[in-house]
Amino acid sequence: MKKTLNKILSISVICVYFGSCDSNKLGLISDFETEELVGWNSTGDLSLQSYKTELLPKNVEGFVGAGVLNTGHDHPEKMGTLTSPEFIINKKYINFLITGNRGYNAERDCNVRIVIDGEVVKFAPPTRFPLVEWGAIDLSEFEGKTAHFEVFDKSRKHFIIIDQISQSDELALGVEELSFKVSKKYLLFPVSKGGAQYRFRLEKEGDLSEQFVVEMKDGEPDYWAFKDLSNFQGKEIKLRTYSPTSVKGLDKIYLSNEVPDEDKFYKEKERPQFHFTSKTGWINDPNGLVYNKGVWHLMYQHNPYGVIGSLKHWGHAVSTNLVDWTENPSSLVPDDLGSNHSGGAVVDFNNSAGLQTGDDKTLVAFWTSAGHFSTPSSRFTQSISYSTDNGKTWRKYAGNPIIDFIAGRNRDPNVLWHEEAKIWVMSLYIDDNEYAIFNSNNLTDWILTDRIIMPAAECPDIFQLNLDGNSNNRKWIFWGGNGNYVVGDFDGKTFDIEGEAHKTHFGDYYAAMTYSNAPDNRIVQTAWLRKWPFPNTNFRMQMSISNDITLRTSPDGNPVLYSYPVKELESLRTDSFVQKNISLTQTPFIPDFKAELMDLNVIAEVKKNGVLKMKVRGEEIVYNRNENTISYKKEKIELLTDSDTQEFRILVDRASVEIFCNGGEKALFLAVGVDANNKIVEFTSEGAKSDLSKLEIFSLNSSWAKM
Template sequence: MPVLSSQRLPPLSSRIRAVTSFVLALAAFAAPDIVIADFEGPTYGAWTATGTAFGSGPARGTLSGQMAVSGFTGKGLVNSFLGGDGATGTLSSPPFRIERKYIRFLIGGGKDVDRLRLELLIDGQVVRGATGPNDRPGGSEALEPAEWDVRDLAGQSAQIRIVDEATGGWGHINVDGIVQTDQRLPKLLYGLGRTIELKKRYLNLPVKSGAKKRWVTISAPGEEPRRFDIELAEGKPDWWAFTDVSAWKGKTVTVRVDELPEDSKGLAAIDQTDAIKAKDLYREALRPQFHFTSRRGWLNDPNGMVFYKGEYHLFYQHNPYGWGWGNMSWGHAVSRDLVHWKELPVALHPDPSGTMYSGSAVVDWKDTAGFKTGSEDPLVALYTAAGRPFTQGLAYSNDRGRTWTKYRGNPVLGHVAAENRDPKAVWYEPQKKWIVSLFLDGEEFAIYDSKDLKTWRELQRIRIPGTAECPSFLPMPLDGDASRPKWVLFGANGGYLVGDFDGTRFVPDGPPKRMQHGNAWYAAQVFSDVPGRTILIPWAQLDFPGMPFNQMMGLPVEQTLRTTAAGPTVFSVPVRELASLRRSHRKFDAPASGFTNKCDELAEVEVVLSGVSGRCELNLRGVKVSYDASTGEVVCLDRKATLRPVGGKVRLRAFVDRRSVDLFGNDGALYMPMGTPIDPANRSLSVTTSGGTKVDSVDLYGLRSSWR
């Protein structure tokens, strides 16, 4: 199709006014649409299904094992992924008469004209057809609008049939919103652009969840362009994404969109402000109140965690422009107390080498990389450029992490294996060098050394059975004795090895252990350069439907390595700084076999049990936690972990936020972060025991929001 540049077109505002006037004029004379099927009911009604692919009624969005489905209207759609891609079948409408010029529909799923089809039949013969857009790994489950011109079939009796005869990858079809109409779909315009003189801090972009993703490029003279995909709202947005352009203030930027319907208002709606467009920021209904979340968009793995001059720097995998994963950049926030966080501009944007995947950061106190230019010690970030292939790069900051420059000599490590990624660096003082751990593939990791962070030498490869990606490799004092360090290597799910490292080779003491047992913990990282403490933050894998942000970080915990009967073991407790959130305290001593009270919305609860020979059950705002002395297990939702009494007592500690409960036991022997919906109206708190177990005490702390 021809590419139209903004220079060859009238001003965008003029085109939009003209198109809008034309569309309104047509609409005034058009006959009303006739809905053939909207698939909002519990069954297919008069439609007939064969086989197993379509089930007994419309799907309610995404099915089990399927990528997120978007782009459909209402709550229901036809989705033949029921039971997976192996299911087959047909779904046929009752006969209807063609009474309008066009039949419009939404379609998605696999692309296979022979085995995945939406068909229009006349007298049993196929006269029109359509299939989905996906025929290779990856892709998207978004439905997109399409239409058939049926003017030549006016007045005839017709039938629609949806066919799934495919069984391999992308062997399913999604359909919704089949309508007869006299109005054509808007035409697509290509290469649209506009210029904006930057006078304010933010450019705001309208987002409509489920809309077709458009590629947007923002370019400024002498700057690296920002290119990303976004569900750009064509009309009223659900929320506003933003990009911080304060570093470009005074320049004129060009904003281009790859394609837009001719009636879209998306490009024209982009504007600039000195504050982000956000209603009730940090007060949204599901916003966690003491777990870190980004102001807008998606986050996942914590990255580049480093402490320098009183500030904890938390970088993280971030999609600034969407609720779902994508456009991987390094978001950035700082805190002086691990509790109250201030979000800074995105530190690393995607570039021609790839999107910015996970990595780490260090203070280069000795300027080993030679990046220092002023009085500040340089912060150096090691990151994965997720291009083709994946490589490792450096970026540095000489202004306490406020701005970042990518090293011109990148990549510092070329491709090694598969999607090698997630470099984590630590200084090894005995040999005055850096040690870098890197994920390779499967369960395999590599350990490198480097004198200057620019030239890496592979020392060894090692496996952590049952564990992949996001490694951390660091020394920890055994039982608090700095003269007896052991080295710990852990991966994304918390599987870890403990052993000895001589600067060249790591030798594990035994098989891997698990440092956590929750459902909301992944890809954790430890802060670099924190004197005398090992502080870890995980990614809590938890969706926030209907919110302009998604996912959260777990609570910061302090870790120690202690001698146990099972060998050196990592213990995890909430950082002491969280006590600053306590706004009230009620203590209940020796409440015997039962305890009932009202729980604050945000709460910290400590329960001490003695005589543990039976069962105990905690009800934390509707979330049940049980302890069974006969098995020595703590159970919450679908997770369980072993916890044995210490001195005849079991101590449980829980932090309750809006969609999570973080559980700890016996001073860090149990670490179980749990994500779950919590009824905002449920303020119940109870402890019940049986079989001889007694409640010694209950401490209930009401917590304040960290955002206020």
């Protein structure tokens, strides 16, 4: 193994980086070394005075010289803007040293901007305070234009500290880098939760391969993150930072053929046993769900380098049964266009994109290049990648992005083939409550055809279902990230909404997506359970179970979605308890059955004024007949079926409880940590008498048993 740590030693980082301290050669816009910000304009609470570097907290390291621009680290409630004098864009990048935001999504109201002719054309958020790093904005498309640099702080919680704003044809990078000749399978990173969030660039033989963030600090790490280098063998790689000071923990990064504690993966006491989780790291939205040649592909938002949201990769897992999953290396990694945010995937049966190379049909994935989160920063645009070997390897399309910035944080492209119109359709979130629909013949060139307003945001999905199983009465569904959906007609270009928005899924069920090309005309949906009950694990967040989605006429006459666990889940069932005609009182009925992982089926008869209480692993699930509601924890849902007979399916894992009511007319998903020592269930009745017509309890095997 060859490992080289290079340090760039300098008195003034920026002088060494650009090779000179002559401001004209630097393309210097401002270094804030004068007391007054000459030529700058201010609004709001912000003053035109530089801030003395010596007054910054001692843990803020890396700024150059005696002064910086500071919107108020000690008074973040201050708001306003600071705008530079005009300058002509004559270099590819604007580089700057920066820190500030404490929150992940603060870029909406706390950022730095490039303004041309009164329009904000690009912007970048600060890094995490107190870490100081180089930031950059790519301005190559605006060469020759006259611009202003604006510091925009309209947040009462966040702030910006910035220095050394200058133009250059090269990115400003950190004072340290690592070089390796790859001879082993993994590159290992020491993760220290709560450490400084250092940004890295991984280059392979001079070309950018990946951007990512790792929390690191001095001392022993909490665990080791890993990069699979199977496709890098024999290559020269370089790990570069954006830090103007030494990176704590950098010297601990090394090559290895083994991942420390890999034998403990999926054996952790907090690990969900039949819900998908990654080996390590943070996960959220399911992405690129597609079925092809007997394989279900589950891709998902993933930070493989830590348990914070940070720069998103697309994780990738595969299954033949929606129950047993194998995690593969990431299918997408962040690049200079941005973090890889959510989107969908299709099988290009007709080779519309012209990317097929052999007999296998091409898989095409659509995703948002979230440019705010990478360096250099840019707008959110839409991109594609493709696989010609059924998802084993993926390539990014050379013509990315395929859709330029539209508005807001436009994102989450999802695509389907509209058979009647013989056209590809993309749904895309725009901003606020607005979505858009596009058409394409080739999956790369897209035309806007419709805009939709609905009470939802993010993660759209469009799919078609038979109403009440009638293939002659098919309806289209437009789905939003929060689970609200509308029913309507759709000719491939315009979506005509019928009636009001509905909601079937409640609780922590978010950013759900259906599998493209699912067999037997199934609509199979999976969501992210967006809370996590165990803060100390080295893996964070989980997916819901997979659900079969159907469209039925509700008791009040509306077409609504029903959601029910996929049949494949029953393959995990082992021991069982079955009993009929159980009379309930206030004295608990406790079945002679214990299990850690449970699948319960309850058919209850609850008269008016009656309350049925089902205590599962120590927590009560309550059905109130007069209210016709089911409640668990802080959630309460009104049901559609207003009848004395109620049916409940309850799934219990180590980190979740999922409740399906009356065949799936309503479903509640909660990420909760159940009592590990309480493996019984109890049933009681209050008020009018309640009975259980039938009770089935199954213990479940772990889906990770083969790991």
